[in-house]
Amino acid sequence: MDIAEKMNVFQDAVQVDPRVVAQEHMMTGENLYIPEKTVGAPFVDDPKMRMRDVNVFYGADQAIHGVSLDIGKNEVVALIGPSGCGKSTFLRCMNRMNDTIDICRVEGSLHLENQDIYDPKLDVVELRARVGMVFQKPNPFPKSIYDNVAYGPRIHGLANRKTDLDEIVENSLRKAGLWDEVKDRLNSSALALSGGQQQRLCIARALSTQPDVLLMDEPTGSIDPIATAKVEDLLQELSETGTIVIVTHNMQQAARISHRTAFMYLGEAMEFGDTNQIFTTPRHPRTESYITGRYG
Amino acid sequence: MKNTHKLVLAAALALSSVPAMARDTVSIVGSSTVYPFATVVAERFGRNTSFPTPKIESTGSGGGLKLFCQGVGTQHPDITNASRRMKQSEFELCKSNGVKDITEVQIGYDGLVVANSVKGPDLDISLRDLYLAMAKDVPNPNGTEELVANPYKTWKDVNPALPNVKIEVVGPPPTSGTRDSFNELGVEGGCKTFPWLKAMKDQDKNKYKSVCRSIREDGHYIEAGENDNLIIQKLESSPNILGVFGFSFLDQNRSIVKAVKIKGVSPNMETVGSGEYPMARSMYFYVKKAHVGVIPGIQEYVKEFTNDRAWGDEGYLADKGLIPSPKNERMKWADNAKSLSSMTGKEFE
Amino acid sequence: MSVTTEQVRKTLARRYRAEKRFKAYGICAISIGLLALLLLFTDIIGKGYRAFYEYSVALQITFDPESLEIDDPRDLEQLQYGNYEAVVREALQARFPGVEGREGRRALAALVSTAAGYRLREMLENSPELLGQTRTLWLQLNDDADMFLKSSEAKRKTARLSDQQQTWMLELEQSDEVRAGFNHSLFTRGDSREPEQAGILGAILGSFFTMLVTLALSFPIGVAAAVYLEEFAPKNRFTDFIEVNINNLAAVPSIIFGLLGLAVFIGLFGMPRSVPLVGGLVLTLMTLPTIIISSRAAIKAVPPSIRQAAMGLGASKMQVVLQFVLPLALPGMLTGGIIGMAQALGETAPLLMIGMVAFIVELPAGAMDAATVLPVQVFLWASSPEQSFVTMTSAAIMVLMTFLITMNTLAVVMRKRLERRW
Incomplete structure (x- = not known):
């Protein structure tokens, strides 16, 4: 995407002029309270990933403003917010996918356990083996189902013999809930699967390197409701043994599957707390406006 | 990446210092008029001996001499054919590049014919008629000694004995050796019949050349490109058009075209060989003595060419349209070739 | 009916007509292209198909050692300089006896391609026992004779053969002594000055x-x-x-x-x-x-x-x-x-x-x-x-x-x- 497109995405975020919101509040007589720090409990003890004062720039334009939060172990964190608020941009910082965009610049400190992710001595390839990613639109490789899942382990040298590789493939497919449906046609093309199946294949593929953290960017955004339900079940199972950060537009989904939820707006983390609390008693007025549907 | 860079550099240096590679085939360049004859000799030579068939390129007389005079070495040609004699400037160029010993051999004659379709009228014109019809500037028709732009539109205008037909002649472009010959033998030949124009040659040579060798550009002379076959095709479709080309093309296409008589003389072996037919030119080839012995087969090829069974009156080149030189001349040139005697430079005087 | 519908109806006919015209332009353009292609192919194939076959004539060839000037068929030098043309000439003269004069004999010999001579040399090289024997061989015709047989009646009149040569060719044709075969040399040989021997x-x-x-x-x-x-x-x-x-x-x-x-x-x-x-x-x-x-x-x-x-x-x-x-x-x-x-x-x-x-x-x-x-x-x-x-x-x-x-x-x-x- 070039800078113009990025600017458009960014500008889409401002669907409602803050002044209009302020005026609305004034008309109803409420006091408008805009705190400066992230409301709630953005930090935890012994986090899996620790992010402090993260700023992201696309050229001269700032997309993420001073976000600081922790991702805990074995929990599902949902990132919600209106279009273009920076959720995906922030997510992509965590596995340095933003490196692929030339004009993108990331500042701040991000740590995976004790390792500084942006340490120049760290090989980004190694990072991505530990932090996996699933994208919004299913993007299986134009290869067989087996080769799709086997790709990660192959390039990272995680399996020396064919039997080891077979085992990894089977485990990953089972975890993704796809094994029973494809075990008889592992060598057929991945592109012949349905949309939902392809996305589960992508999840299996991401799981094949047994990552510490799984990043998911609106994973059910383009698949049918039945497949969505299957994926959500899957995520619940996975969260028992791994850390997942999921960006979603679907508030009900966030409410269903995440332990904690962060609400982002215009590149800032407005509120971060327990999912139940966020959706029943949000503390930040903007969070409340978003959840009640005043803007999307 | 540093190692790769070094490798690439080394390869480039190695390539550029490779000596000119050895060659075992005779390399010949030159005139497109001599080409049909040289190729026949080359093919026979290749078939009847164990030498490979010489490679012959049709580059034009001028182009061929230029390549020939580039120097001595296997990447330069061994022999060049020419439909005109080498010029002094070309001889100097050769000398300056180290090509000092050149053997000249005259092959025979090529007639330059003016022809029309067999369906057209039988014509008989003089060189003066040709000049008046073709030149850019002609003497004023009222008889005064001044030049005017060519006003003649039909052949009858030029000479009342000729038919009342629009003057339309298709011929070679300025890049062709045939055109040079036409300018010199045909147009200039007619120009010289005007005494005051002939006198101009001694007074102002350049002006003489521009007057007597320039062809009109107002549409009555049409340039047909280097391919003589196209001229023949054009004549076939339009009986009133005339064409200019070499004798061999006339000979091979007698069912389609016939020659226009020049002053009552029809071009054929005898009239061209004897000089009776005025538009004839000599053809030559030049041999680089320095290459003889280095490239196998040069002397043997020359021997084949200068043999009577090739260039003689009954020879196979005559079948292809070559007009042989008289016998005593042939013998002289054959001796010249056999002994590889070098040009002295006095030939241009 | 609303006002809009009325206005739309008025211009509708014109719009459809414009569309039809546009389609017609497209079809026209494609037709011109196809026509050009058709002309090109017709012209080239029409001119070129005749090159793929060639005529040969059946002649009784005697490998006469005297005419060939060869006494030892294993001597390579003698083989190389043998006078094969003479042998071909003799065969032709045997077929058409009574041809007088040098011009006449040359005209007769000109009917057969020089390739025949090379072929005879090859045969003798491979089978030296042929020396002295007689065989009936199909020999390639010269390009003018070949062209003559390939031409229609009308074109034959303006062929490059003299009347005498044409008579001979017609005689050979009528008695089936000439036949057409695939032109092998087109695909097996390199360039040549003789069209019947030239190949690509x-x-x-x-x-x-x-x-x-x-x-x-x-x-x-x-x-x-x-x-x-x-x-x-x-x-x-x-x-x-x-x-x-x-x-x-x-x-x-x-x-x-x-x-x-x-x-x-x-x-x-x-x-x-x-x-x-x-x-x-x-x-x-x-x-x-x-x-x-x-x-x-x-x-x-x-x-x-x-x-x-x-x-x-x-x-x-x-x-x-x-x-x-x-x-x-x-x-x-x-x-x-x-x-x-x-x-x-x-x-x-x-x-x-x-x-x-x-x-x-x-x-x-x-x-x-x-x-x-x-x-x-x-x-x-x-x-x-x-x-x-x-x-x-x-x-x-x-x-x-x-x-x-x-x-x-x-x-x-x-x-x-x-x-x-x-």
Whole structure:
């Protein structure tokens, strides 16, 4: 995407002029309270990933403003917010996918356990083996189902013999809930699967390197409701043994599957707390406006 | 990446210092008029001996001499054919590049014919008629000694004995050796019949050349490109058009075209060989003595060419349209070739 | 009925008419194109099909040692200089006795091709026991006689044979002593000054070797350059400058590359003239921009989602390029490559400057032997005075067009089959 497109995405975020919101509040007589720090409990003890004062720039334009939060172990964190608020941009910082965009610049400190992710001595390839990613639109490789899942382990040298590789493939497919449906046609093309199946294949593929953290960017955004339900079940199972950060537009989904939820707006983390609390008693007025549907 | 860079550099240096590679085939360049004859000799030579068939390129007389005079070495040609004699400037160029010993051999004659379709009228014109019809500037028709732009539109205008037909002649472009010959033998030949124009040659040579060798550009002379076959095709479709080309093309296409008589003389072996037919030119080839012995087969090829069974009156080149030189001349040139005697430079005087 | 509907109805007829007109223009344009194609093929095939068969005459040949001037059939030198023409002449005179005068005898001998002599020599070389024996052989006719038999009644009257020769030919025809056969020499021999002996094999081999060199050099270099420019080159002014220049190179007239080849490859590096290696190098320079441009387009067409997926799994840049981008872009690159090759196959101008426009009889054995290419052969034959070469030129054009059509069809088929829908 070039800078113009990025600017458009960014500008889409401002669907409602803050002044209009302020005026609305004034008309109803409420006091408008805009705190400066992230409301709630953005930090935890012994986090899996620790992010402090993260700023992201696309050229001269700032997309993420001073976000600081922790991702805990074995929990599902949902990132919600209106279009273009920076959720995906922030997510992509965590596995340095933003490196692929030339004009993108990331500042701040991000740590995976004790390792500084942006340490120049760290090989980004190694990072991505530990932090996996699933994208919004299913993007299986134009290869067989087996080769799709086997790709990660192959390039990272995680399996020396064919039997080891077979085992990894089977485990990953089972975890993704796809094994029973494809075990008889592992060598057929991945592109012949349905949309939902392809996305589960992508999840299996991401799981094949047994990552510490799984990043998911609106994973059910383009698949049918039945497949969505299957994926959500899957995520619940996975969260028992791994850390997942999921960006979603679907508030009900966030409410269903995440332990904690962060609400982002215009590149800032407005509120971060327990999912139940966020959706029943949000503390930040903007969070409340978003959840009640005043803007999307 | 540093190692790769070094490798690439080394390869480039190695390539550029490779000596000119050895060659075992005779390399010949030159005139497109001599080409049909040289190729026949080359093919026979290749078939009847164990030498490979010489490679012959049709580059034009001028182009061929230029390549020939580039120097001595296997990447330069061994022999060049020419439909005109080498010029002094070309001889100097050769000398300056180290090509000092050149053997000249005259092959025979090529007639330059003016022809029309067999369906057209039988014509008989003089060189003066040709000049008046073709030149850019002609003497004023009222008889005064001044030049005017060519006003003649039909052949009858030029000479009342000729038919009342629009003057339309298709011929070679300025890049062709045939055109040079036409300018010199045909147009200039007619120009010289005007005494005051002939006198101009001694007074102002350049002006003489521009007057007597320039062809009109107002549409009555049409340039047909280097391919003589196209001229023949054009004549076939339009009986009133005339064409200019070499004798061999006339000979091979007698069912389609016939020659226009020049002053009552029809071009054929005898009239061209004897000089009776005025538009004839000599053809030559030049041999680089320095290459003889280095490239196998040069002397043997020359021997084949200068043999009577090739260039003689009954020879196979005559079948292809070559007009042989008289016998005593042939013998002289054959001796010249056999002994590889070098040009002295006095030939241009 | 609302006001809008009324207004719409008024202009509706006109809009449909405009649409019909537009369709008609399109059909017209295509018809003109097809008509031109039809004319081209009709003309070429009409002129060229006669070159694919040739007439031979049946003659009783006696391998008479006296006439041949050969007493020892194993002596190679005697074999080489044997007077085979005399033997052929004798056979003809036996067939048509009573021919007087030197002119008459020459006219009779001129009916048979000089190839007959070479064939007899070959036969004697292979089977020396033939000396002294008589055989009935089918010998190739000379191009004028061959042309005469191939022509219609009307054209025969203006043939290059004298009346006497025509009478002989008609006699032979009526008594079935002449027959038509496939013209083998067209596909087994190189160039020749005698049309009935000339073939295009030399040119085909020359084209083959030249194309081989061109493909071997331009494809890898072009693909590598495209990959670098698309994937690895930093986006700065210098890269833009390179891009502009590559696009401009594609528009340079092809003869300029020939001049470059003459100056650099032959002049500076001292490579020999007229060899497919130099021809291939020159054509590589010419085809490179085409391949680079089409390869870049193919690479750009690979969807970014695949790249992102691969990178997300931890593939390095090199792995992404080699394992995903290249295989997916390959069909497009190959199509571009084939089209580039088809273009190069038909080039003559650049080869003119490096000496591949020449009379070469020997068949090339490799990329370092002097050779010519198919379009050049067409050009050379078109300039020859003999009428039979007109037929041969059209035949050579037919062969060249067959190759070109095959290559372009291959490109289209490949593109269709390997296209993936994203």
